Amino acid sequence: MATATAGLTSFMEVIHAESNRSAQLRPPYPEGYVLAFVRAQMRTYGQLARAGFRRQSSYRLAMVAGVVTNIVFGFIRAAILFAAVQSAGGTLAGYTRDTISTYVWLSQALIGAVNIGGSGSTELSDRIRNGDIAVDFTRPVDVQGSYLATDLGRAAFTLLPRGLPTVLVGALTVGLALPSRPWPYLLGLVSVVLAVSISFLCGYAVSILGFWLVETRGLRSLYMVTSSFLAGLFVPVGLFPGWLSTLAHATPFPSILQVPIDIISGHVVGTEAVKTVAVQCLWVVLTCLIGRALTRDGLRKLEVQGG
């Protein structure tokens, strides 16, 4: 059944190669060592990102399938929100028919790359469950960083092939409004990169809980539901009642979907836009730190238990 695919670069192979390479560094002086170390790290991350990128190419069919599903859901959601806007007399929480159409199609376009709810590969949690993760921690490459780099590579690969057709279909069928100036797209790109990172780091933290729980599947589906909802996947956060909106903004989830969409669509501009990006940066730092703290505790637990 499974087709053998040559050319699939394993994430672990890259780590292996790079860590062997770094181990061979023998600089003549301390400053050179630091430089060489940094260069090696960057080369590693670059390679990891490329590996994440290449791995996706073997899943071409799955990607086409994913686009189809995205588009189907796009049509349904568009229909719902159009009816809502119409029922509200043409504007709903600042959205018109066109802008809410943009919202729907951009969110459908981005969910693949942003990997909302960690619905993508379960490689990390699988490795934690069967103990292979211990090998990852013996490598001189930072685990969280390396998995993040791979994920960014993956996201880069899926962004255009999955995102563009979705937006195109939306534009050609029901119509949507996109800004004509370049600024929203540039800032939007930054925002998307940040969003992917936040999404990954949240998922990473959830997976790391696998050190304590034997079966994380229930937890992960819980996470998937809450995060998608609060990120504005079902309805824009702008439509939430006050208290729910406050709750949502106390979590990193709106920064995963709502923020990049608002920026790209031009719904939020100027200093407001920069502010939301700043909030994203904050969440990146926060989720990164939480992930690292959990990892430290988890490893300590492993040592104590003789994992």
Add this chain to the structure above:
Amino acid sequence: MARAQPRAAGDWSTPYRAVIGSRIRAQRSYRASFALDLFGSLLIGLAEFAEVWVIFHNVRVLGGLDFNAILLLFGLSNLAFSMADLLVGHVDNLPTYVRMGTIDAFYLRPQPVLAQLVTSELSLRRLARIGVALVALSAGLTQNHIAWGPQVVAMLVLALVFGTAIFAGLFVCAASLQFFLINGSELTNSFTYGGSYAASQPASIFPTPLKMIFGYLVPVVFTAYLPTLVILRLPGPSGLPSWLAWLTPFAALWVWFVALRLWRWGTRHYQGGGG
């Protein structure tokens, strides 16, 4: 030495009852993760409802239905979907069975493979979503002004029984396609979960192509929207008159016809016959 076969004990249902009974017993032993699963599916049910609720926080009417009517719609569609999920949802394990080779165990037993697959499990954790759906349905039935009578009761029963059958058939279609696809669930989600999503919306909000697709191709409109119209004595949108609700059994028949064909095609592919 041709051995005479002794007369079989029990009846045709004996094998299936034995397997399902054992699965129920097995799930009872997974206490902790079962509780978490249950809670998880409860939350999913609530989140789906929350979406509807948030919209109605902003508007009073959607697609000609008010919040109480939507409750009924949501309750019917979700109950049918989660019942189907309970009974048949686990057929999505098929790709795993094929990959590990454990599907061959089905071929070595004297029952049809699809029947074995469908009865191989009973996903008790779906009970939570069934609970949420029941609550919504009861609310929908009590909050609306319904002229109760035999017609309404008949419609309810028809909708639930054949609505469940429709979703179950969609699951089998999705599973059959897994014989051909790798990671095929990405594609089949478009009509299983997509269908469920579309089923809990008033179809009057759909543009015509979507109405036709979810009305006649993947006929999920029959599971909740049309019955809701009949129960509440509301007219249907163009292309989907409300009296169609009485034809729900035919919608189920259509879905199962396709499902069984696809299954045939899939097993033939697996067994290597005809390409």
Add this chain to the structure above:
Amino acid sequence: MTHQEPAIIELADLSREFTVHRKGAGRLRRDRSTLTAVDRLSFVIAPGESVGYIGANGAGKSTTIKMLTGILVPTSGSARTCGLEPVRQRRELARRIGVVFGQRSQLWWDLPLRESFSILAAIHRLDTARARSRTTDLVEQLEMGQALDTPVRQLSLGQRMRAEIAAALLHSPDLVILDEPTIGLDVLSKQRLREFLIHERTERGTTLLLTTHDMGDIERLCDRVLVVDHGRLAYDGSLPGLAATVGARRVLVVDLAAPAADLSDLPDSEHLGSEGSGMRQRLAFDAETTTAATLLAEVSKRCEVRDLSIEEPDIEDVVRRIYQSTR
């Protein structure tokens, strides 16, 4: 055989081809090639026989079994099992045969073993009294009493294999097909399993088709051996005949007390190689012509032997030789 009974397995020019898609790195189109797993296989097995089916990995053994049991459809040719067409009459066939695939379990992992047995009894619609007596019988003979209340996933490999075989025999099939049943088992478990199979055959006259890499299994269980190589039948006959045809040789490996010259002129043996400047030497000999003891005596006459071991003919080697000799 004094009277003609319908064959329990009958293969006529059975063939199975697979199309293999391979995607080259960086290429858009996929290469397609045809792999012939089974190539015009023909043989007949009579009821009551005990047949060993051997061949290298990938030689087509599992594919043949899948075609015999109705899992796979032949590309051409025909197979009849218990007089039935395996694919078309699969369900009826399932009542008459018992199959054990060594690597894959047919039991329910998360439940106690005894439940697997009771479910299978229901699946085959055995009446309760018969099922109970048969289960007790099997459990006793396979010494599974202690394991009955253990969840299957917690059983040791040996216990699991015995459980699988008991499960396959529960409905007293006419034909039992075992695909690599002793793989990974320790010596004692293998022994017990073999004894059980022999007993079962003598009791009920069950036909046995056994796929294995273990020559010991073949020696103790089978009167007839079928060797398949690259999908073709390379040998069909008795085991002694096989060894004779192939001229299979055993290898005596001696560790000498001091380095010595190659012992290439010993009678009835061939010097295969030396290591450590002659301290370890490998000598092949034909089991028909001489014995290990005799050869050892010869070696001892020349040098002091510190240690020794004997290698049995490798099945792949045997098969390769057969294939070469029948070409």
